[in-house]
Amino acid sequence: MGDLRDLYQEVILDHSRNPKNFGELEGATHRAEGYNPLCGDQGRSRAPARRRPCLGHQVPWKGCAISTASASLMTEALKGKTVDEALALFRKVHDAVTGQPTDELHGDSGLGKLAVLEGVKQYPLRVKCATLAWHALHNALTGNDATLPLRNERAALERGMRHGREDRHEFVD
Amino acid sequence: VTFEKTTYNELPYKFEAGTPDIAGAIGLGAAVDYLNALDRNAVARYEHELLEYGQEALLSVPGIRIVGTAREKAGLHSFTMDGVHPHDIGTILDHEGIAIRTGHHCAQPVMDKLAGGATARASFGIYNTREDIDRLVDGLHHVRRVFG
Numbered sequence: 001m002g003d004l005r006d007l008y009q010e011v012i013l014d015h016s017r018n019p020k021n022f023g024e025l026e027g028a029t030h031r032a033e034g035y036n037p038l039c040g041d042q043g044r045s046r047a048p049a050r051r052r053p054c055l056g057h058q059v060p061w062k063g064c065a066i067s068t069a070s071a072s073l074m075t076e077a078l079k080g081k082t083v084d085e086a087l088a089l090f091r092k093v094h095d096a097v098t099g100q101p102t103d104e105l106h107g108d109s110g111l112g113k114l115a116v117l118e119g120v121k122q123y124p125l126r127v128k129c130a131t132l133a134w135h136a137l138h139n140a141l142t143g144n145d146a147t148l149p150l151r152n153e154r155a156a157l158e159r160g161m162r163h164g165r166e167d168r169h170e171f172v173d
Numbered sequence: 174v175t176f177e178k179t180t181y182n183e184l185p186y187k188f189e190a191g192t193p194d195i196a197g198a199i200g201l202g203a204a205v206d207y208l209n210a211l212d213r214n215a216v217a218r219y220e221h222e223l224l225e226y227g228q229e230a231l232l233s234v235p236g237i238r239i240v241g242t243a244r245e246k247a248g249l250h251s252f253t254m255d256g257v258h259p260h261d262i263g264t265i266l267d268h269e270g271i272a273i274r275t276g277h278h279c280a281q282p283v284m285d286k287l288a289g290g291a292t293a294r295a296s297f298g299i300y301n302t303r304e305d306i307d308r309l310v311d312g313l314h315h316v317r318r319v320f321g
Contacts, residue, residue: 004268064258
């Protein structure tokens with residue numbers, strides 16, 4: 001079992017106490033909900049238009065320290081990124097937290113601040129906590145939810161709750 | 174069975190396709206024998222003692238709220254800790270060799286109603302002791318320190 005301090009690093013604790021960029025995003029063009037039926041973590045990701053710099057937001061996030069911090073760090077990392085760059089970052093984070101070897105040399109994952117999330121790879125049960133927001137982002141950018149009318153969001157979220165929506169967010173490599 | 178037609182056996186065999194859960198049935202038998210060898214009232218008394226001791230011990234930790242306060246309770250406490258998600262509590266306790274259950278316990282509606290989401294749950298059986306509960310409380314103080 002890994003060192004607890006690798007999991008609960010100061011950066012994670014800080015972001016879980018004071019999550020960044022939480023709130024509605026005006027003019028969002030992509031949106032999706034993430035929900036983990038096992039622990040009740042849920043949140044929504046927002047990102048504006050394709051081919052423009054992308055800015056992620058979540059509202060309202062309700063989750064453990066890992067999922068809250070991961071969502072918060074995600075919003076910071078997405079600033080100024082294009083959709084393609086955001087998707088590349090999703091894959092990078094996904095590989096890092098699931099313990100996949102990264103294609104970067106010399107142990108530098110290229111994740112920058114997001115590298116603090118790597119601690120979860122020692123904790124299989126917590127990997128989904130770290131990836132929940134990212135799966136929602138991935139869905140927002142690639143899935144049908146991108147065109148989901150706002151009035152249907154509530155129903156979709158409730159449907160997702162009943163059917164364990166999080167499974168649909170699994171990214172197939 | 175063919176693509177065109179399926180022939181069903183009579184009841185109850187039609188519902189028992191494949192090898193039944195033999196190990197499970199033998200395990201259940203062993204559990205029944207084990208419980209029958211014990212004085213049921215003594216078991217209930219002991220578990221109730223642990224329950225009361227556990228309640229007092231848990232409530233001594235700042236920010237703990239016990240969920241479910243019926244007079245007749247089985248030997249377990251569900252609880253929440255202010256500002257700390259149950260999964261974070263579970264991971265830290267796990268590190269100290271203390272196993273609890275965390276999350277929705279496959280009962281989302283009732284969890285939402287009683288606790289507004291997930292809870293942590295410690296179960297006490299005849300094989301547990303007051304020392305186990307003391308270790309649980311020490312572990313919860315550790316959780317508080319991590320999340321400051």
